[in-house]
Amino acid sequence: xxxxxxxxxxALGGDLQGDRQTLIxxxxxxxxxxxxxxxxxxxxxxxxxxxxxxxxxVVVSPVLAPVAIARGACIVTPDPYLYFAxxxxxxxxxxxxxxxPRIHPTAVIDPSASIDxxxxxxxxxxxxxxxxxxxxxxxxxxxxxxxxxVVGDRCILHPGVVIGADGxxxxxxxxxxxxxxxxxxxxxxxxxxxxxxTCVDRGALEDTTIGNxxxxxxxxxxxxxxxxxxxxxLAGCAGVAGSxxxxxxCTxxxxxxxxGHLELADHVHIxxxxxxxxxxxxxxxxxxxxxxxxxAAWEKNAASLRxxxxxxxxxKALEQRPQPSQ
Amino acid sequence: xxxxxxxxxxALGGDLQGDRQTLIxxxxxxxxxxxxxxxxxxxxxxxxxxxxxxxxxVVVSPVLAPVAIARGACIVTPDPYLYFAxxxxxxxxxxxxxxxPRIHPTAVIDPSASIDxxxxxxxxxxxxxxxxxxxxxxxxxxxxxxxxxVVGDRCILHPGVVIGADGxxxxxxxxxxxxxxxxxxxxxxxxxxxxxxTCVDRGALEDTTIGNxxxxxxxxxxxxxxxxxxxxxLAGCAGVAGSxxxxxxCTxxxxxxxxGHLELADHVHIxxxxxxxxxxxxxxxxxxxxxxxxxAAWEKNAASLRxxxxxxxxxKALEQRPQPSQ
Amino acid sequence: xxxxxxxxxxALGGDLQGDRQTLIxxxxxxxxxxxxxxxxxxxxxxxxxxxxxxxxxVVVSPVLAPVAIARGACIVTPDPYLYFAxxxxxxxxxxxxxxxPRIHPTAVIDPSASIDxxxxxxxxxxxxxxxxxxxxxxxxxxxxxxxxxVVGDRCILHPGVVIGADGxxxxxxxxxxxxxxxxxxxxxxxxxxxxxxTCVDRGALEDTTIGNxxxxxxxxxxxxxxxxxxxxxLAGCAGVAGSxxxxxxCTxxxxxxxxGHLELADHVHIxxxxxxxxxxxxxxxxxxxxxxxxxAAWEKNAASLRxxxxxxxxxKALEQRPQPSQ
Numbered sequence: 006x007x008x009x010x011x012x013x014x015x016a017l018g019g020d021l022q023g024d025r026q027t028l029i030x031x032x033x034x035x036x037x038x039x040x041x042x043x044x045x046x047x048x049x050x051x052x053x054x055x056x057x058x059x060x061x062x063v064v065v066s067p068v069l070a071p072v073a074i075a076r077g078a079c080i081v082t083p084d085p086y087l088y089f090a091x092x093x094x095x096x097x098x099x100x101x102x103x104x105x106p107r108i109h110p111t112a113v114i115d116p117s118a119s120i121d122x123x124x125x126x127x128x129x130x131x132x133x134x135x136x137x138x139x140x141x142x143x144x145x146x147x148x149x150x151x152x153x154x155v156v157g158d159r160c161i162l163h164p165g166v167v168i169g170a171d172g173x174x175x176x177x178x179x180x181x182x183x184x185x186x187x188x189x190x191x192x193x194x195x196x197x198x199x200x201x202x203t204c205v206d207r208g209a210l211e212d213t214t215i216g217n218x219x220x221x222x223x224x225x226x227x228x229x230x231x232x233x234x235x236x237x238x239l240a241g242c243a244g245v246a247g248s249x250x251x252x253x254x255c256t257x258x259x260x261x262x263x264x265g266h267l268e269l270a271d272h273v274h275i276x277x278x279x280x281x282x283x284x285x286x287x288x289x290x291x292x293x294x295x296x297x298x299x300x301a302a303w304e305k306n307a308a309s310l311r312x313x314x315x316x317x318x319x320x321k322a323l324e325q326r327p328q329p330s331q
Numbered sequence: 332x333x334x335x336x337x338x339x340x341x342a343l344g345g346d347l348q349g350d351r352q353t354l355i356x357x358x359x360x361x362x363x364x365x366x367x368x369x370x371x372x373x374x375x376x377x378x379x380x381x382x383x384x385x386x387x388x389v390v391v392s393p394v395l396a397p398v399a400i401a402r403g404a405c406i407v408t409p410d411p412y413l414y415f416a417x418x419x420x421x422x423x424x425x426x427x428x429x430x431x432p433r434i435h436p437t438a439v440i441d442p443s444a445s446i447d448x449x450x451x452x453x454x455x456x457x458x459x460x461x462x463x464x465x466x467x468x469x470x471x472x473x474x475x476x477x478x479x480x481v482v483g484d485r486c487i488l489h490p491g492v493v494i495g496a497d498g499x500x501x502x503x504x505x506x507x508x509x510x511x512x513x514x515x516x517x518x519x520x521x522x523x524x525x526x527x528x529t530c531v532d533r534g535a536l537e538d539t540t541i542g543n544x545x546x547x548x549x550x551x552x553x554x555x556x557x558x559x560x561x562x563x564x565l566a567g568c569a570g571v572a573g574s575x576x577x578x579x580x581c582t583x584x585x586x587x588x589x590x591g592h593l594e595l596a597d598h599v600h601i602x603x604x605x606x607x608x609x610x611x612x613x614x615x616x617x618x619x620x621x622x623x624x625x626x627a628a629w630e631k632n633a634a635s636l637r638x639x640x641x642x643x644x645x646x647k648a649l650e651q652r653p654q655p656s657q
Numbered sequence: 658x659x660x661x662x663x664x665x666x667x668a669l670g671g672d673l674q675g676d677r678q679t680l681i682x683x684x685x686x687x688x689x690x691x692x693x694x695x696x697x698x699x700x701x702x703x704x705x706x707x708x709x710x711x712x713x714x715v716v717v718s719p720v721l722a723p724v725a726i727a728r729g730a731c732i733v734t735p736d737p738y739l740y741f742a743x744x745x746x747x748x749x750x751x752x753x754x755x756x757x758p759r760i761h762p763t764a765v766i767d768p769s770a771s772i773d774x775x776x777x778x779x780x781x782x783x784x785x786x787x788x789x790x791x792x793x794x795x796x797x798x799x800x801x802x803x804x805x806x807v808v809g810d811r812c813i814l815h816p817g818v819v820i821g822a823d824g825x826x827x828x829x830x831x832x833x834x835x836x837x838x839x840x841x842x843x844x845x846x847x848x849x850x851x852x853x854x855t856c857v858d859r860g861a862l863e864d865t866t867i868g869n870x871x872x873x874x875x876x877x878x879x880x881x882x883x884x885x886x887x888x889x890x891l892a893g894c895a896g897v898a899g900s901x902x903x904x905x906x907c908t909x910x911x912x913x914x915x916x917g918h919l920e921l922a923d924h925v926h927i928x929x930x931x932x933x934x935x936x937x938x939x940x941x942x943x944x945x946x947x948x949x950x951x952x953a954a955w956e957k958n959a960a961s962l963r964x965x966x967x968x969x970x971x972x973k974a975l976e977q978r979p980q981p982s983q
Contacts, residue, residue, distance in 0.1 A: 093839075097838040102786070109765070131490070146783040165854065167491050182546050198823075223819075228567065259898050278932040292624065312643075319646050329981040473799065478755070572893070615951055635966050
């Protein structure tokens with residue numbers, strides 16, 4: 006179990022300052038790494054960790070190389086965080102999780118579904134009629150892919166994901182709700198990853214679509230008719246309401262909500278717990294949440310906030326007061 | 332595959348202006364409808380879409396009939412959105428999704444559960460002892476209905492729904508939590524629809540109850556002892572804490588939260604992402620979320636907000652300043 | 658079915674004022690209790706319920722004993738709420754839910770997983786390779802415990818729980834996301850309870866850890882590398898982002914969010930729907946959500962809020978105005 010430094014740099018590049026034969030037994034955070042483990046330093050502000058770590062080797066950027074070399078073995082690379090990501094992949098490839106059968110016998114797969122021969126379907130999954138699962142895609146246990154939904158290549162769907170439940174559509178009629186049958190489906194692009202218990206609803210008429218390379222965390226809700234552009238990322242507990250269109254390279258922070266029928270341009274970043282209530286046409290960072298405070302201070306400020314409009318009028322009245330003659 | 336206009340108006344009514352034999356191959360949004368597809372226009376503000384659409388036929392209200400007739404075939408009806416809802420149902424009835432066995436062989440159903448002979452139980456569902464599933468109700472795949480819980484007639488439960496997990500009840504004792512066994516159950520009325528991965532907890536002593544015609548979206552949490560009145564609707568990611576009572580014909584926007592033990596009157600509407608912290612006895616629309624802004628503006632305003640109480644005092648001091656004699 | 662008052666006080670103590678032979682057929686809220694049922698009164702402010710209840714017996718604190726005795730049978734105990742919790746456990750022990758087989762035949766358990774002989778595994782659960790399930794722990798139906806994850810003793814995992822899905826970690830590279838393989842696992846302490854459809858992600862390098870006695874409600878998201886201290890409690894829809902460290906005896910209200918890499922000291926309490934954006938080193942209650950209001954008032958205040966920074970400057974300008982000479 007393990008890789009030596011030569012194996013690592015042969016596979017991933019980087020400028021190795023140290024002994025190729027040094028065996029690495031684990032990847033670890035710098036703060037807790039033992040003398041047979043490898044850590045990384047992605048940001049100069051954590052430089053102090055370099056002095057304290059016991060790690061056998063540290064992955065660093067060129068600017069930190071002199072300090073790192075003085076300490077011991079290191080791998081110098083322009084983007085240590087990216088290097089670390091690839092190193093986790095190399096590590097996993099050398100220490101694979103046990104894999105069950107390609108299609109687990111407890112999965113319930115409609116005969117009309119098309120499953121690429123290279124795809125993996127975990128235990129207790131359901132793949133309904135007419136669905137398609139792309140090449141090298143992995144459905145972990147207990148994933149649901151509904152009727153006619155399409156999952157692209159190299160996707161990863163974590164346990165409990167539900168693709169293709171009905172969108173939430175009803176017409177009001179005499180005080181009750183008349184169901185709008187959801188006649189569309191869901192299409193996921195390639196290289197999409199969906200976190201545990203995340204839901205993507207089928208479209209009302211056309212398909213809900215998730216672009217290539219989109220990454221979505223756990224417990225996220227994607228409503229019907231939504232479109233998410235390539236390489237966007239949504240953190241846990243986020244929600245996107247029906248018919249919203251999110252551009253490419255966007256991010257939603259945890260718990261952020263996008264209301265229905267809105268459009269977000271490319272490269273729009275929404276802070277955690279913020280509610281998008283209007284379309285955003287300009288790239289940038291947007292925020293909207295109440296700053297946390299100790300409860301007593303919050304209560305005072307919240308109470309004042311409920312009269313803010315009147316405060317504004319009082320300021321205006323003050324401004325209109327006659328001033329003393331100079 | 333398809334329906335002609337005569338079949339549609341024979342089944343649903345409406346004033347057909349056009350050829351009964353025209354074949355409709357799909358229902359589609361006006362903006363993308365092709366010349367063999369049918370669209371609808373629910374609101375006069377979208378009237379411009381009428382001019383641009385290629386649709387074979389458009390469902391419109393009487394006020395838009397002259398413009399629609401000038402364009403081509405149309406169906407005139409007082410409530411196009413309701414008509415559209417019913418048309419999706421007609422469409423589905425003529426183009427049904429493939430249905431598996433009435434009770435899927437992989438479902439785990441306790442012998443003491445009572446399942447109406449007209450109900451459908453999807454793959455990998457669990458129905459525990461003493462539970463009841465009503466007539467024409469459909470449990471999609473992987474739904475959980477716990478011990479002694481009751482699901483009414485014509486309900487639809489989407490994949491991953493959990494009915495009857497324990498409510499979250501603990502008594503504090505010497506720094507730890509002592510579990511309060513949850514001895515109640517859950518009762519869903521008729522015509523209830525619950526979205527994917529939504530949870531309704533069993534009551535502590537009495538039952539958690541969801542009224543007739545209630546529609547709940549995905550990933551919604553309903554705590555123990557909650558009562559939701561008939562025909563209310565809750566959007567995705569909403570949460571209702573324990574012992575809250577929500578009236579009839581209420582709506583909660585996406586991500587809205589109702590705290591425990593509160594009461595909402597009938598016809599109360601809570602905006603998305605708002606937190607209900609007090610009972611609301613008057614029908615109406617209620618809101619409470621921080622307006623989103625570009626991050627720099629938000630930061631300035633949020634910082635000022637944290638001193639709002641002091642600003643209020645400064646205004647008061649200004650008001651008490653002596654004014655120049657007139 | 659039922660217990661008499663003597664059985665109850667023999668098992669749980671308390672000072673019984675009344676007939677040991679009185680049969681209790683159900684535990685019930687005071688307001689609806691019938692004359693064969695038992696209720697409790699935890700707080701003197703609900704004293705008026707004592708006068709109205711039909712209950713056969715009421716559990717009260719010493720301060721309410723005189724009033725309760727004047728009404729009828731009662732059990733006097735220092736902490737009625739704790740007594741009630743234990744009484745629900747006694748009740749459940751005497752009226753157990755039907756239990757299926759210890760390991761349900763539909764559960765999918767890797768041969769390398771270690772399951773304590775006293776643990777119960779419900780239908781359609783998945784326990785992956787190398788996982789451990791502790792003594793007297795119960796996995797309800799459809800629970801997922803991933804590769805190498807450890808669940809302590811006496812834990813309760815409700816339906817749909819997902820332990821050990823991948824944490825949400827990606828390195829940005831040329832506009833796309835490079836996956837960071839998640840090489841850690843999840844460790845739950847003893848006496849942990851996790852609500853329906855709650856997710857706890859595996860760590861990137863080290864384990865995500867949940868302390869002893871922690872109680873987590875439904876639909877809660879726990880990110881990778883998170884540590885939660887003993888006896889903390891998280892209400893429904895809460896979210897804890899990656900690498901956050903939450904102390905012991907903390908509480909998060911429903912929908913509260915803790916951002917990544919933050920630290921919360923012991924005994925920190927976060928109000929519902931509040932967003933923790935900075936570490937909190939001092940015990941106490943913290944809040945941050947926009948107070949709800951009728952929509953018209955909210956709109957006015959929200960609009961003013963978006964210019965709060967300018968209001969502050971206007972106040973400053975007013976303060977700098979020359980004042981009339983006295």
